Amino acid sequence: MPGGTIIKALSGFYYVKTDTGVVRCRGRGVFRKKNISPLVGDVVKFRAESDSEGYIIEIESRKNELVRPPIANVDQGILVFSAKNPDFNTTLLDRFLVVIESKKIKPVIVVTKIDLLAPEERERIDKFRSIYRSIGYETIFLSSKTGLGLDEVKPIFDGNVSVFAGQSGVGKSTLINALRPDLQLKTSSISKHLGRGKHTTRHVELLEIGSGFVADTPGFSAIDFDGIGTGELGMYFPEIREKMPDCKFRNCLHVSEPKCAVKEAVETYQIQSFRYKHYLMFLQEIQERKQRYEK
Ligand SMILES: Nc1nc2c(ncn2[C@@H]2O[C@H](COP(=O)(O)OP(=O)(O)OP(=O)(O)O)[C@@H](O)[C@H]2O)c(=O)[nH]1
Ligand SMILES: [Mg+2]
Ligand SMILES: [Zn+2]
Structure with a gap:
């Protein structure tokens, strides 16, 4: 039976990418009865009705499943931040990292718009790169405008299903266009982004790179720590x-307990104080959420 990966779901049809092309499939009633609906990212088998149409017969069991965005079998989360415009924001980056670590998805940090930095601003951003690299995160700098870093970023897509996460206007679609100019994805100027505060890109589709x-x-635009307990938060900061x-x-x-190895590591600069500050901030948020629910 032929098979492939669902790359798009639209108006009741699932578009399945096979070795030879894309087949437009319907899901079968049987899935609805079992309360499973096919998701983008699912690996499926289908019965071919013609060269371009078919019926999905079987969904392979999922490695994982995200709700927002609705995608199955995600290998990698690419956290896209711009160096400037909007400004590089480590609080938001650390939030994304915690959430993605908690879902057991591999994070990769991509910093866009490097071309916009003046030399003295570049120094500050370089420092963050070495900090995040020393924690163990793959961190890539690039500019979709000048082409800087594109050769370095391209191979990270190979063999993986990746999901982009990042604020509106950081240049996610522009990056894909730089790697696949034929796609001509819609992008918006930053002033429009700020004015509307909404994402230009809306529907879910897997694009080949x-x-x-x-x-x-x-993706991950609403970032909260649902389901993360106070005791496990530290697990999602590798250092x-x-x-x-x-x-x-x-x-x-690691707040005010005696003989805490984490606090000692902060005092001896083995752990960056801004990362520890974010840990405390997130911990408090989780504690407050817990209290709200317990009332
Ligand atoms: N100078 C410079 N501008 C960039 C770069 N990448 C993107 N931009 C600009 O940033 C703006 C926003 O880019 P988009 O690709 O639409 O951003 P996005 O992340 O896809 O935004 P949403 O779809 O709303 O989530 C556009 O005006 C791009 O031209 C870059 O590397 N350098
Ligand atoms: Mg976009
Ligand atoms: Zn401790």
Whole structure:
């Protein structure tokens, strides 16, 4: 039976990418009865009705499943931030990193619009690159305008299903256009973005880049820590995770407990104070949320 990956869902049809092309399929009633509906990213088998049409017969079990955006089998989250316009924001970056780590998806950090930086601004951004790299995150600088970094970013798509996450206007669609000029995705100038505060890109579709797929969705735009407990937050900061086993108390939250290895690492500059500050900020947010629910 032929098979492939669903790359688009639209008006009741699923577009399945096979080795030879794209087949427009219907889902079968049987899925609706079982309460499963095919998702973009699903690997499926279908019965061909013609060269271009078919019926989905089987959905392979999913490795994972995101709700916003609705995509199955995501390997990688590409966190897109602009160096400027909008300004590089480590609080938001750390939020994305925590959420994506908690979903066991591999994060990659991409910083766009490097061409807009004056030399002294560049220095500050370079510092962040070495910090995030030292934590263990792959971090790529690029400019879709000048082409800087495009050769470096291209291979990260190969063999993976990636999802973009990032604020409106950081240049996600522009980056895909730079890698696949034939797609001509719609982009908007930043002033329009700020005015509307909405994403230009809306529907979910997997686009081929090299031997991989990427979903150009606003994705993860509503970032909260649903389902993350206070005790596990530290696990989603790799450099905190590394120190946690050395804390005196097993249930240490690294706030004001004695003999806390995490706080010691902050004091000796092994952990960046801004990262620790964000940890405390997120911890408080989770604690406040918990209280709200328990009332
Ligand atoms: N100077 C410069 N401008 C860029 C770069 N990348 C994108 N832009 C500009 O930034 C603006 C926003 O780009 P988009 O690609 O529409 O942003 P987006 O992330 O897809 O936004 P949404 O679809 O709303 O989520 C456009 O005016 C682009 O021309 C870059 O590397 N350098
Ligand atoms: Mg876009
Ligand atoms: Zn501790």
